[in-house]
Amino acid sequence: MYSVDRQQVVRNLVTKTESKIVLLVMDGIGDLPKDGKTPLQAAYKPNMDALARESDLGQSVPVLPGITPGSGPGHLSLFGYDSLKYNIGRGILEALGVGVKVEKRDVVARGNFATIKDGILVDRRAGRPASEESKKIVDLLSEKIKRIDDVDITFYPGKEHRFVVKFTGDNLFDEVADADPQKEGLPMEWAKALNPDSEKMADIVNKLIKQIEEVLKDQPKMNFALLRGFSKHPQLPSFEENYKLKAAAIATYPMYKGLAKLVGMDVLEAGQTTEEEVETLKKVWNEYDFFYFHVKKTDSYGEDGNFEAKVKVIEETDKAVKEILSLNPDVLIITGDHSTPALLKSHSWHPVPILLYSKYVRKGLSISYDEYECARGTLGTISALDIIPLALANAGKLDKYGA
Structure with missing residues (x-):
């Protein structure tokens, strides 16, 4: 994992711009096939699949290869915090x-x-x-x-x-x-x-x-x-200190609101459905430049072993993707904090699929958003800690390093 000095390099290169980043987290999205298909492959998701053809795809390792992460470490890595350094209990x-x-x-x-x-x-x-x-x-x-x-x-x-x-x-x-x-x-x-x-x-x-x-x-x-x-209450550098991003969190479950509060994001009241979360996003679009948008039920149904219900949540989220794209974000990332295969009924160590959309991507290799297309994608297999720096770079928010 990265040293503090390497993380400091990113912080030193961040510049403030007007561009906007959306991090859409489908909790526990990674899965294993049932009858030859994962929930991502089985779902009818025309918006995500069309976007995949215009995006970089890859897969991330939340902590270390073979390590099954909890939601806390998984999210901290997504936010750019080394979860091996910041071991945060679920209680807080x-x-x-x-x-x-x-x-x-x-x-x-x-x-x-x-x-x-x-x-x-x-x-x-x-x-x-x-x-x-x-x-x-x-x-x-x-x-x-x-x-x-x-x-x-x-x-x-x-x-x-x-x-x-x-x-x-x-x-x-x-x-x-x-x-x-x-x-x-x-x-x-x-x-x-x-x-x-x-x-x-x-x-x-x-x-x-x-x-x-x-x-x-x-x-x-x-x-x-x-x-x-x-x-107990830990002390972390704030997300805004690290990345010069005014960040909003749109989530329905307390733990994910807590994660966002812990790193200093503004936690918004967003109702209980994905549709209500989208409406909240639209209302505050001009007030922030980073949006953490969380979908919980992909994880819940994975833990319940309910393959079909997980498929349905993915299909509902696909409709939200269309609405998010209508706002013209400069960068849209679709990923998860960890995998929760319905076959296992639990979190797992499997890499997490990533889609990264911006006007600066190497598009054209992928045809859909799923675990196998992501494994073949242009991003390759990366640490989840790399996701925020890649988002910043694609949003034009990172200066050049060195002369």
């Missing part, structure tokens, strides 16, 4: 995304409501309840659990099965392994301290989970909770 991303104020004495964690039976994890997402239903359970926990030992506990609702827990107290550290076995059909994996300083935190986490189990024991599905991504 989810917390910032739902508007939680995180201060020095706080550690936050992302929670999943789950279903457990006879000590075995049956469903990590408790059937993906509606946000309104899970909020009722968060309210119940808030009423029943307020403090463990000398640590204050605060719950915040999220989307569907997700919620946030904030731990407030002295001598709390975030180097704690996830309290989550990660797969169904396994017994609970309890929190473990990763160093002696974090033993208090791990003990509080496990006491909390047991109290949650007692409070929720009569619930049919949301009868347990998994906690992961323990984190």
Whole structure:
């Protein structure tokens, strides 16, 4: 991965211009074939395929070859931050995304409501309840659990099965392994301290989970909770400092709003559908020069193993691509933060397809936007850290290096 000095080279070359960049992230877009086709190949997506013929295509490695990234590292790499240097827990991303104020004495964690039976994890997402239903359970926990030992506990609702827990107290550290076995059909994996300083935190986490189990024991599905991504508030250089870009984030899920807030983007209220996200983009088009546009359901359906639903989301996003192109962006990038093959029902290590459109590309080699055309594309296989510098260059925002 890149050293700090190499990243500094890019920062030193950035120049401010009027050109506009759109980074369209279809979360978990990369996939594996079913009956000979991936969801990208199976989808009817005339706008993306036509654009592919006018674009550079390639594939990116979010972290390192063979490493399966979480959404946090995947997105940080897309934003140009080395995720091996900035190891950010999911807790802070989810917390910032739902508007939680995180201060020095706080550690936050992302929670999943789950279903457990006879000590075995049956469903990590408790059937993906509606946000309104899970909020009722968060309210119940808030009423029943307020403090463990000398640590204050605060719950915040999220989307569907997700919620946030904030731990407030002295001598709390975030180097704690996830309290989550990660797969169904396994017994609970309890929190473990990763160093002696974090033993208090791990003990509080496990006491909390047991109290949650007692409070929720009569619930049919949301009868347990998994906690992961323990984190304090990190310090990162802002996106605008790095790239002289006034950036807007258009996303519907808290974690991705949190990622954008963490790097200093303006997070806009964008409704819940791709169509509403497009309308938000149109309204603010003249106010920003970089737009992060996030589509979540490609990842959700990949995790559910729902190949056909993933195809449908791609087709819906293709309509949004037509609307985005009508705004005449100088650069449009279509990619993902990681691959989530429906066959695996999880994130994977497979490279992520990239489409880069501008008037300066070496077009003409590709005929469609999919994993295999991208593997043959003119960009080749690159680190995800290269995507922002390439976008800047194609937007005329990078000066020459050296004499």
